[in-house]
Amino acid sequence: MTRFAHSVSALRSSEIRDLMSLATAPDIISFAGGMPGNELFPLETVDKIYNSLTDKEKQVAMQYGPTSGLPSLLESLSGYLEKKGLPVKKNRLMLTTGSLQAIHILAKAFIDAGDNILVETPSFIGALSAFRSYEANMITVPLNGDGMDISQLKMRLETVQQKPKFLYYAPNFHNPAGIIYSMDVKRQMIELLRNQDIPVIEDDVYSDLYFYEEDIPKMQLLKAMDPERIDVCFTGSFSKILGPGLRLGWMLVPEHIYMKAELIKQSIDACSPSISQVIADKFIRGGYLETYTADVREEYKKRGLAMIEALEKHLPAYTSFEKPRGGFYTWIKLPEGTDSAVILRKAIEKGVVFVTGKTFDPDGVKNDYMRVSFCNTDVETINKGIPIMAEAIREVCG
Ligand SMILES: Cc1ncc(COP(=O)(O)O)c(C=O)c1O
Numbered sequence: 001m002t003r004f005a006h007s008v009s010a011l012r013s014s015e016i017r018d019l020m021s022l023a024t025a026p027d028i029i030s031f032a033g034g035m036p037g038n039e040l041f042p043l044e045t046v047d048k049i050y051n052s053l054t055d056k057e058k059q060v061a062m063q064y065g066p067t068s069g070l071p072s073l074l075e076s077l078s079g080y081l082e083k084k085g086l087p088v089k090k091n092r093l094m095l096t097t098g099s100l101q102a103i104h105i106l107a108k109a110f111i112d113a114g115d116n117i118l119v120e121t122p123s124f125i126g127a128l129s130a131f132r133s134y135e136a137n138m139i140t141v142p143l144n145g146d147g148m149d150i151s152q153l154k155m156r157l158e159t160v161q162q163k164p165k166f167l168y169y170a171p172n173f174h175n176p177a178g179i180i181y182s183m184d185v186k187r188q189m190i191e192l193l194r195n196q197d198i199p200v201i202e203d204d205v206y207s208d209l210y211f212y213e214e215d216i217p218k219m220q221l222l223k224a225m226d227p228e229r230i231d232v233c234f235t236g237s238f239s240k241i242l243g244p245g246l247r248l249g250w251m252l253v254p255e256h257i258y259m260k261a262e263l264i265k266q267s268i269d270a271c272s273p274s275i276s277q278v279i280a281d282k283f284i285r286g287g288y289l290e291t292y293t294a295d296v297r298e299e300y301k302k303r304g305l306a307m308i309e310a311l312e313k314h315l316p317a318y319t320s321f322e323k324p325r326g327g328f329y330t331w332i333k334l335p336e337g338t339d340s341a342v343i344l345r346k347a348i349e350k351g352v353v354f355v356t357g358k359t360f361d362p363d364g365v366k367n368d369y370m371r372v373s374f375c376n377t378d379v380e381t382i383n384k385g386i387p388i389m390a391e392a393i394r395e396v397c398g
Contacts, residue, residue, distance in 0.1 A: 106235070116136070
């Protein structure tokens with residue numbers, strides 16, 4: 001028997017991954033992925049940027065760089081983050097290999113095996129896997145339409161024996177729940193966490209993809225609120241606003257946390273891809289980030305609204321969902337106790353895939369939800385696929 005480390009023995013191929021392997025038909029309609037549509041990438045701009053590089057810049061792009069990131073990108077990215085109201089100068093910024101690496105590094109910095117941490121339920125699967133790999137004990141706080149259920153958070157904090165090492169949450173266009181945290185919930189989180197010595201990991205990769213400008217004030221980040229006596233570790237990414245293939249994210253964290261994080265990153269990959277950093281830097285400096293984000297925002301809004309309309313038309317009345325106001329996802333509630341894996345199996349037979357609820361449950365149990373994404377399918381495909389998915393639901397739930 002191969003003797004794997006204890007920390008990875010809990011990592012197994014999930015049932016969902018096995019089910020997904022059935023979804024091989026070439027014309028299958030996928031509402032499963034959380035990635036931008038291939039057809040939306042700014043290929044011409046990236047070509048233009050690369051072709052305009054001098055030989056010296058190309059050499060930098062091919063070389064190792066500083067662990068924290070290339071100085072020019074750190075500067076241009078700081079400008080972008082400052083526009084979001086983030087206190088860049090009071091903190092330290094580090095480029096990471098996707099924001100998932102930022103989450104991993106922070107998890108490594110804080111978690112000893114068996115430590116308690118606070119997470120939302122449902123939660124982003126990538127973060128859950130990172131926390132599992134460090135053998136965290138996840139204490140869950142349920143979400144409602146406004147964010148974390150504050151009374152539950154309060155209760156957890158009052159009753160937990162060993163103080164949680166941190167709280168992880170995603171404020172805007174939540175993956176998978178699709179919600180935006182209200183300002184009121186964020187203020188109450190601050191009240192509860194002040195002076196508790198429980199850092200917050202704030203994961204924000206979707207906030208530029210809003211459908212309605214009126215939501216911008218409400219999407220203010222905890223990091224931007226700059227609460228006293230709470231260490232907020234902010235993580236973000238180019239994945240949804242340029243391309244996940246660059247594998248480029250970042251963390252903005254207090255100095256003392258940065259010092260550890262930099263050492264950890266050094267031991268993992270020394271630095272994030274320089275070639276990606278050179279392109280991202282020119283993308284920001286050329287003013288393309290704003291124009292490109294505005295373009296994709298419109299397209300995702302079209303898709304999101306088409307998804308809402310199709311779901312309202314075709315879903316059975318016993319299901320419900322919060323209408324997304326941005327991001328990539330809708331989160332559909334099925335009748336209590338439904339096993340969405342059974343629906344997925346039927347849907348795959350009919351040519352449609354989505355992701356089952358329990359994938360996002362930190363305890364890996366609750367399965368009466370499904371995540372249906374609208375980011376990677378055009379309006380026509382949404383209109384074709386949703387009636388099929390609704391039929392699969394009816395065949396299972398009646
Ligand atoms: C909530 C959330 N955080 C972080 C990530 C990780 O993104 P990346 O590692 O590509 O930056 C994702 C990707 O889907 C996500 O949905």
